[in-house]
Amino acid sequence: MAKLIFGCGYLGLRVARLWAAEGQVVFAVTRSQGHAAELMAAGVEPIVGNLLADAQIAVPQGVQTVLFAVGYDRSGGDSIEDVYVGGLSRAIRSLPNSIERFIYISSTGVYGEVGGNEVDEQSPYEPTRAGGKACLAAEKLLQGSRLASKAIILRMAGIYGPGRIPRSADLLAGRPIDAPQHGWLNLIHVDDAARIVLLAEQRAAPPQSYVVSDGHPVQRADYYRELACLLSAPPPTFVDSSSDSPAAERAAGDKRVNPRKMFAELHPTLLYPDYRAGLAGIVSADRSPA
Numbered sequence: 001m002a003k004l005i006f007g008c009g010y011l012g013l014r015v016a017r018l019w020a021a022e023g024q025v026v027f028a029v030t031r032s033q034g035h036a037a038e039l040m041a042a043g044v045e046p047i048v049g050n051l052l053a054d055a056q057i058a059v060p061q062g063v064q065t066v067l068f069a070v071g072y073d074r075s076g077g078d079s080i081e082d083v084y085v086g087g088l089s090r091a092i093r094s095l096p097n098s099i100e101r102f103i104y105i106s107s108t109g110v111y112g113e114v115g116g117n118e119v120d121e122q123s124p125y126e127p128t129r130a131g132g133k134a135c136l137a138a139e140k141l142l143q144g145s146r147l148a149s150k151a152i153i154l155r156m157a158g159i160y161g162p163g164r165i166p167r168s169a170d171l172l173a174g175r176p177i178d179a180p181q182h183g184w185l186n187l188i189h190v191d192d193a194a195r196i197v198l199l200a201e202q203r204a205a206p207p208q209s210y211v212v213s214d215g216h217p218v219q220r221a222d223y224y225r226e227l228a229c230l231l232s233a234p235p236p237t238f239v240d241s242s243s244d245s246p247a248a249e250r251a252a253g254d255k256r257v258n259p260r261k262m263f264a265e266l267h268p269t270l271l272y273p274d275y276r277a278g279l280a281g282i283v284s285a286d287r288s289p290a
Helices: 012-021 033-041 080-094 130-143 168-173 190-203 220-230 246-252 260-266 275-287
Strands: 002-006 026-030 045-048 063-068 101-107 151-156 158-160 187-189 208-212
Touching (some): 026 033, 101 130, 101 190, 190 208, 208 260
16 A cells, blocks of 8 residues: 655654555655655655645555645745645645545644633634644545545644754753743654554544544643753743743643543554653653764
């Protein structure tokens, strides 16, 4: 079964490596010749194309599984709607009729602000931030497309992992964190997220959707206290950020994600079952000699 990835970045490249390790034929679309060389080194066949400019991408016949994990680059000059919704529309138009699974990486941001309450797949969609609105619009586009019956939507909690534990430098320097210390963080380690993509392909019966997290929400202050301890840094201090800052906007989406459906139907065994295990693994690896 040939695989195709749109958005072969932080998460997508890990999925590509897992598929390649199984002996699968994996294609990935990239705009960059430099990234194409990196993909080839990982055992992935690059397809050079631009979802935001090309009317159609040259997708090989016979592809059966698609992963759409396109992220938003604020420095790119395109709107988040163009990237998430326009890019998805072009991707769907480019695909052959051989597709059996279309896995779309969405976000728990589609649930918006719920005052610390619990959310799952049955919760109403009330996104307040641009990212959540764009993800919800893309989900609706997919659900109304010719691939609706093949769709598996994974609404990811905050993906963290090597190179993605923000505020480490601030903690080590003793600088205050400009974010509220209260409010829930919902997380999933990138290596577990990649494994869940493969489980969704193998075990989900589309059309289907799942919220994806480790199931252990943590208060923001507790998360940073644990990170500071692992880094041997001073305990964190917090200052209020301006109401229109990205940190304040993220904090407003206070909720607890319940992934019971994911665990019941996909049966993942997490490598990092909570933030403590995940942070400890990342910090330990960073300190290991090269």
